[in-house]
Amino acid sequence: RKPEQLEFRPFDLCVLARQEEVEIRERLRGRPVTFSSLLPDRLMVLGSPELAAMVLHNLLDNACRYTEQGRILLEFRADEMLLTDTAPVIDPDVRTRMFERGVRGTSKSPGSGLGLSLVLRGCERLGWKVAYEHWEGGNRFRVRLSQG
Structure with a gap:
């Protein structure tokens, strides 16, 4: 959707996480x-649930x-979401460009290289x-949340 079509409202991020x-x-x-x-009972944020679901997914x-x-660990704190895994550490050369459209870990990496660019744009x-x-x-992604 176009940004102007997104509805921002309070929603519970934990509900989205439990669905995932x-x-x-x-x-x-x-x-x-x-x-x-490690999720609290509720974590209310202000934003677009659709965008938040895409970021999380x-x-x-x-x-x-x-x-x-x-292992993969998803953790919510009051102002952040942490996703920690034991996948091979992302190569330092890739790290500088990892949020760009089309960038993949290696030519043998699965996927299209769009996931992290969409995460960045959604955030x-x-x-x-x-x-x-x-x-x-391994790796950790830290998402600092705006609160609603």
């Missing part, structure tokens, strides 16, 4: 990857694609900030 959990658990069935989440989709073993429209950080066991 069902799909994620099904996708990971039979793989040596565990999914867990694309981040989780990437984690499922690239995590071959280990910008929502007034959120997305950032990547690597940790000794």
